[in-house]
Amino acid sequence: MDYKKILEDTDALIHGHFLLSSGLHSDSYIQCAKALKFPWYAEELGYGISVKISAYNPDCVVSPAIGGIIIGYEVSKHLNVPFLFAERTDDGTMRFRRDFDPSQFKRIAIVEDVITTGKSTKEVMELLHEYGAPTVCTASIANRGNLNEINGFPIKTLIELPLNNYKAEECPLCKDKVPLVKPGTRKFTIGL
Numbered sequence: 001m002d003y004k005k006i007l008e009d010t011d012a013l014i015h016g017h018f019l020l021s022s023g024l025h026s027d028s029y030i031q032c033a034k035a036l037k038f039p040w041y042a043e044e045l046g047y048g049i050s051v052k053i054s055a056y057n058p059d060c061v062v063s064p065a066i067g068g069i070i071i072g073y074e075v076s077k078h079l080n081v082p083f084l085f086a087e088r089t090d091d092g093t094m095r096f097r098r099d100f101d102p103s104q105f106k107r108i109a110i111v112e113d114v115i116t117t118g119k120s121t122k123e124v125m126e127l128l129h130e131y132g133a134p135t136v137c138t139a140s141i142a143n144r145g146n147l148n149e150i151n152g153f154p155i156k157t158l159i160e161l162p163l164n165n166y167k168a169e170e171c172p173l174c175k176d177k178v179p180l181v182k183p184g185t186r187k188f189t190i191g192l
């Protein structure tokens with residue numbers, strides 16, 4: 001299965017010149033929701049990840065909301081284990097709501113759509129630790145961070161897509177006068 005092609009065919013992975021929320025410029029951008037809105041692709045991607053992590057024998061899948069919910073659920077479906085999600089509260093901390101209680105689980109797989117810095121995964125891992133629920137692995141559709149592990153746990157990913165990002169003043173796409181796009185807005189910003 002060509003997972004990268006699924007992302008490209010659905011415009012979940014686009015190539016060009018993008019202004020990221022970090023302020024850096026990049027030559028590609030991923031919005032997994034554009035692929036996951038098709039249940040048959042969500043199914044394929046979830047199956048792919050489940051195959052990669054089944055050897056860890058997870059007894060539960062946990063994802064950070066909102067981006068991880070669809071893919072995490074699809075992975076849990078194929079592994080036939082429960083699925084929980086953690087949410088960022090108003091004070092910015094990651095928490096379980098809805099009476100979700102991960103303390104009964106002993107082998108948790110944390111599943112995200114995209115891992116870039118690993119920050120959300122790390123926060124979920126630390127939250128699980130508070131509940132005494134051990135993580136066994138992490139996984140994502142795409143890994144943009146050149147990371148192999150988070151807190152010593154392996155990252156299993158379908159697509160390795162290291163992020164090429166640049167400061168505006170050093171950006172080769174700016175030098176080539178490629179119009180800069182802010183993803184999600186469809187508007188050109190600067191660089192025209």
Ligand SMILES: [Zn+2]
Nearest residue numbers: 025171173174
């Ligand atoms: Zn640029």
